[in-house]
Amino acid sequence: MLAFIISRILQAIPVMLVVGFLAYALFAFVGDPVSIMLGQDHTEAQRQALIHQLGLDQPFFIQYAKFMLAALHGNFGISFRLAQPVASLIAERLPATLELAFTASVLATLMGIPLGVYTGIYRNSPLARLLMVVSLIGVSLPVFLLGILLILIFSVALGWLPSFGRGPVTHIGTWWTTGFTSWAGIKALILPGVTLGLFQMTLIMRLVRAEMLEVLRTDYIKFARARGLSNRTINFGHALKNTLVPVITIIGLQLGGIIAFALVTETVFQWPGMGLLLVQSVAVADIPVMGAYLMLIALVFVAINLIVDLLYYAVDPRLRIDRRTATGAR
């Protein structure tokens, strides 16, 4: 088990190095940070001074190494656009994105799994068919359009919920800010959370349903029926357990989708998170922020993959074969 974890971590390191390389390549070859930082009019001397100061006159691999070392210390340079350290910008924005992603995931999973199970078991009932139609629309509806529609209905027409911003937040610890502590903060979280979560919920529901249908066709379910086991045992004991194993991993990987679509949601609702930061940065080619975002995202995904692998290991007995000694099996 420990060996498993260590080997996965070791596998992750080259990935991070490659991503870091790509991020640094962005710095080195794309855009001209010097011009951006100095503005249009600058003398050659000023240019050379800045180049030297930024260390841009050193060989590529030394710059790369320094970049990676700095990254390890959490130093990602200075944003071109805002002239602030990237690390502090990210720290400011991260809690907003994380709270949004968390709310959306919880919503998506808590609703998606039961609905998926229901439509899998009772696949021909009218409710199931309706849900499938709704889910198909959900998959075809872009996240931003859903956000706009919700704003139109709940903010403009009904005036119940705020349409932008995060509402009042309180500081916790050295850098975290949370919106959960006030009713207004929670209200601000609802529309963006639903927007982000609805899409995921649709995907999860369809996935669980598809998996459930597959499982219900297997030989061991057929055998369970031939043994006269009750429908309850078959559906919720055998089928569900086998369905959830691959579903768990997919949900974990979906977290990536949530983080990605958070950017769209944040744009629609002007939510002050990492996604909005990235979009604003891409628009003006603010390379340090883009590079840092890339590395951070890679780290998050690698971590998610690792956790998902561990979960799989815990749930599926077939992967634990080295724990038991097979006696006299052959």
Added chain:
Amino acid sequence: MSEQTIQSPRSEGRLARIRDSDLLYSFRRAPIAIVSAVVALVLIIASAGAPWLAPHNPMDLASLSLLDSMKPPVPLPDSDWSNPFGTDNQGRDVLSAIMYGARISLIVGFLAVGFAVVVGVAVGLAAGYVGGFVDSLLMRIADIQLTFPAILTALLVDGVIGAALPGTLHTSLQLYVLIFAIGISLWPGFARTIRGSTLVERNKDYVMAARVIGLSPARVMLTHVLPNVIGPVLVIGTLALGNAILAEATLSFLGVGLPPTEPSLGTLIRIGNDFLFSGEWWVTIYPGVVLVLMVLSINLLGDWLRDALNPRLR
């Protein structure tokens, strides 16, 4: 021993065979498939023929008049039938803008998927057929890319290229940059599937036979293996088309896709978003509805196609 044919009677001729085929049968039987095919067809014709069919030309700045601006759509007061969907703040006819916009959205979608198919199938075939180190390397790359959501990949590629190109070149090439970015984000899906099928086919006897005759690996891959693994590409491609169109719309909405001079549906929605709070909802909502209809009908067709081609569900 008399030769009794123990086969069911088969119609003669190719056309008759298509008419008799299971695929067409399933299609005729499924009202959803028919409806969505009709909707998709209408949208495609309307948008492809936009330069000839649209009542106005929204790109032609000379034909615009600020007097026309902000007209509401037909059922509401102050509207008229020359602008059935209303106009935007510059007097552009929303219906025409939608037709042109849908055209661009479809072009980007088709070309992006086309690009992804070509790259993905090539990589998948090579990886599956050659195997070994090449396979591991290519699949590693695909896997790493697959851990990132497509939209993110497209955004970053778009952003990087955008940063690398100087301003004017950037806007004129934006269409191609977008196609490339979205295509890049989609190829791993195709590659993985094709590779899987290729691995299975590679061990079959007919491939062995072809190699024994002395055909080059490229020849074997293209003429023997490819026709047998290409099937699922149709289903994946249809669903990928829907995703590509959504991706383009999202990128345009975020402001990094198509510019207002050459607006796609996503761009139109972004422009219209600013007017939501002042009550002029039609500039955003109509393009939105058309976008959803387009993607929905494509998804429905893809779903139906997948069920119809799945041998286990028959």
Added chain:
Amino acid sequence: MTALLSVRDLTVEFPTRRGLLRAIDRVSFDIEAGEILGVVGESGAGKSLTGAAIIGLLEPPGRIAGGEILLDGSRIDNLPYEAMRQIRGRRIGTIFQDPLTTLNPLYSIGHQLVETMQTHLKMSDADARRRAIGWLEEVGIPAAAQRIDAYPHEFSGGMRQRVVVALALCAEPRLVIADEPTTALDVSVQAQIITLLKRLARDHGTSVMLVTHDMGVIAETADRVAVMYAGRVVEIGPVVEVIKHPAHPYTEGLMGSIPSLEHRVERLRQIDGAMPRLNAIPPGCAFNPRCPQVFDRCRVERPDLLDAGVTRAACWLHTGRAATRAERATHA
């Protein structure tokens, strides 16, 4: 004497878009208490479907279109789902072909045994566990008490099939339908499973409907055998008779095509042609296009099972004999 299982004129149809396919066409046979009936035939002859129809697990759109199935004298083919569920496992057990996919990989074999027993028989957890260990020992799993909590993937194919046999028998049914129980196993393991099945059937007085395409297994194990072709029973009778003196030309062809260790032959004998597809079954006797002894009546009229001495065969060669099946039934 009422047979344990009585299948009468069973017909199973599949409505498809190309028309109605009859996969099983007026099949009749009986299984007495404590006997082993072999059901043999080529792939696609309808053997497995017959088993599925008996336990009410036909995959839609397949459905029973005619005939009756009686268990201990009462009809079971028209029972609602819940009543049928209680019969499955408790009164009729089933063994499937592939031991690698028949067991749920996420539950231990002990769990699967206990849940089956507790569904049908009232017993406490402790009792169920004890009985489960007992069953594992009976089917020959070594160190049963330790292995009861093991998962299916920790066993070899042969061992897993033993577990499947235990699962089929643990609710103490009087009839077991074994659908190709040895087809997926190595030859040496096949022999073990067959011996196990025979012994358990004898010890517990259980009847077995043994479905297979392997005549060798039938010869070893069955008391009587029914030969199926194109969804019909073409011959039925005591095993030794059917093998040594086949009364139906198809059976004769089958026996003749089995290679013999005693005589050298230049070529293996085979039956020309192939079993017809379900949508192209010829009128009259289904075997007539391939039969070396065919005559006019065969192409027109379909024969019922006619008396052919010790066995019964659906062949017009035996019209001279005394009673038809219908007359026999009234004597029973």
